[in-house]
Amino acid sequence: MRDKIVAILDVGSSKICCFIAEIDAESNRPRVIGIGHRESRGLNLGTVVDMEETENAIRTAVDAAEKMAGGDPIDNVTVNLSAGDPKSTQLCVEVSVSGHEISDNDIERVLDLGRHYLEDQERFVIHSRPTSFSIDGVGGVRDPKGMFGEKLGVEMHVTSASVSPLRNLQSCLNRCHLNMVDIVFSPYASGLSTLVADELELGSICIDMGGGITSIAAFKDNEFIYGDMIPFGGHHVTRDIAQGLSTPMAAAERLKTLFGNCLSGVSTVRNRIDVTQIGDSGQESVTTIPRRMLTSIIEPRVEEIFELVRDKIIEAGLENTVGRRLIITGGASQLGGVEELAKKTFKCGVRLGRPLNVDGLADTTAGAGFSTGAGLLLYATLKPEELHFMKQTKPKQGVFEGISSWFKENF
Ligand SMILES: Nc1ncnc2c1ncn2[C@@H]1O[C@H](COP(=O)(O)OP(=O)(O)OP(=O)(O)O)[C@@H](O)[C@H]1O
Ligand SMILES: [Mg+2]
Missing domain, CATH: 3.30.1490.110 (Dna Ligase; domain 1)
Structure with a gap:
């Protein structure tokens, strides 16, 4: 019997990522056989703002994944959604x-x-x-x-x-000859791949810190019970560094990933770092700054993001229930000190989350930035009852023609 093939697309504000996976007939676990990802283009906060650029970025990611998986083209994809103010x-x-x-x-x-x-x-x-x-x-x-x-x-x-941002995304996919068979709210997918069984059952919150968006999904009794997002993420940290140190964005990104920490007061082995600066005349020069200067730029931004997330959790009335346990994932969660700062801000149990229950991910794609992609694979793989889903009925006829046509065909 041939293993079933599923494909997903994580349309993020930093990267677009395509996974193609075989579903093992016995274990029912997805095993990734093709991966393609590239820098996101034509999107603002997950919303398509330039069709052609987005289309090209999707094509490149999908082509790379298809090649790696053996060359067969994919038709159907499960896609995440952060656009349209979910x-x-x-x-x-x-x-x-x-x-x-x-x-x-x-x-x-x-x-x-x-x-x-x-x-x-x-x-x-x-x-x-x-x-x-x-x-x-x-x-x-x-x-x-x-x-x-x-x-x-x-x-x-x-x-x-x-509806409109969703239609634009669907239109981009159609131009790439892809059929959007399912849509999943991004943090819900991240939660599916990072939470362990007890966390899903007893209740916890997954926080996905991406490039432009930090999103939240709460789970209890194996159900997705609440989701929200705020329009800030790792990209804003990079921008603060670029502005604060008068350094180009690419240099700021490098400084952040190599030396960045969001917890002041941590002792570091290397206490001074080189920074490329743009002077008044536009000339670049290199200066050495104390590393704590970098931390003092990063810490308030990450703290602010956590405070906004905490406000959302309080507003939803979840702080004393599922909000007692947090799992932080997403590319920006890899910043040094995130776990400690989160513990300090939220005053509850915090751990960092990485994709679980998906086989075949290489080291470079098994990190926190790929939690949404891995969750989309699990969503596409598991039977509805395993996801504890209620069968969804079709949207009202005629109102959302474009979207409902795929929905009708696929449910
Ligand atoms: N090692 C690292 N340390 C610190 N930050 C990192 C690291 N690796 C990636 N990042 C940051 O993670 C962010 C990208 O995260 P991710 O790949 O989850 O975003 P995305 O899914 O494309 O965006 P979004 O979810 O916001 O739509 C970028 O801001 C990047 O700078
Ligand atoms: Mg993301």
Whole structure:
């Protein structure tokens, strides 16, 4: 029997990355057989701003992955989404069941009502899951099927995004002859690949620190219960260094990855570093600065990012539950001192996360910057019940033609 092939695309603000994987028929684990990644182009905060540039960047990444995987072209991809201001909404809706026995059809009807509520506001529903059901106003019902009542209610968690950025991304993919078979909110994918079973079950929050975006996904009882993002990431740290030290962006990026630390007061072996500076006349010169000067630029920015994340967690009412355990991943989490600074800011259990449960990743692609990609592979591989997903129904006909056509074909 031939192993099944799946392909994913992580469209990030720093890099575009394509993974092609074989799903082992016995273990059902993805094994990566093709990888292609390149610097992101034509995107701003995950939103396509230049179709042609984005298309070229996607093509290059996909071509490289296809070549490595043996040359067969891929058609279908599972893609992440950070564009379109993705938001979590907790909804409560009710339908009448007129005293008859509640059927699958009634459950589907009430779930549809919740989803259509957001679609009516021109939002595209990416994920939707019931949290609990109620019958005649009495909550806490796990499975209402077969029970009797007048009114069936549901509390649900719906993740939605604006439609236009999604259409633009879909259009870019179509130009590359790729069919977007599934969309996953980026931090949800990162959480799937970095959290261990206990963290998914007992509750924790994955924080993905990318280039332009830091995103948040909370999990409990093996469910994705909340997601959000803030428009700051590692790129802003680099920009602060470039401005603060009057050095070119490329030099600032190098300084950050080689000597950067976000915790002042750590003793370092090499206490002075060379910095290429651009003088008033535009001439470049090299000066030596104390390393703590670099730290003093980085620390407040990372602290600010953490404080914004903490505000989101408090706003969502999660700080005393799932917010007691944090897993930090994403390329920017590799900055020295991130774990310690996070412990200091959040005052809870923190660990750094890397992709788990995906085979065949080389050292260079097994790091924290590839957590979203690995999570997308797991999403594309696992059966819906293993992901603890509720079957999602199609969006309302006619409203989102472009997107709903692929959705209809694939669900
Ligand atoms: N070793 C390192 N130390 C510090 N920062 C790093 C390191 N490696 C990568 N980064 C930073 O990580 C960021 C890129 O992270 P990542 O690859 O997760 O972004 P992305 O997924 O493309 O973007 P986003 O998720 O924001 O759309 C860049 O700002 C880069 O400078
Ligand atoms: Mg990312």
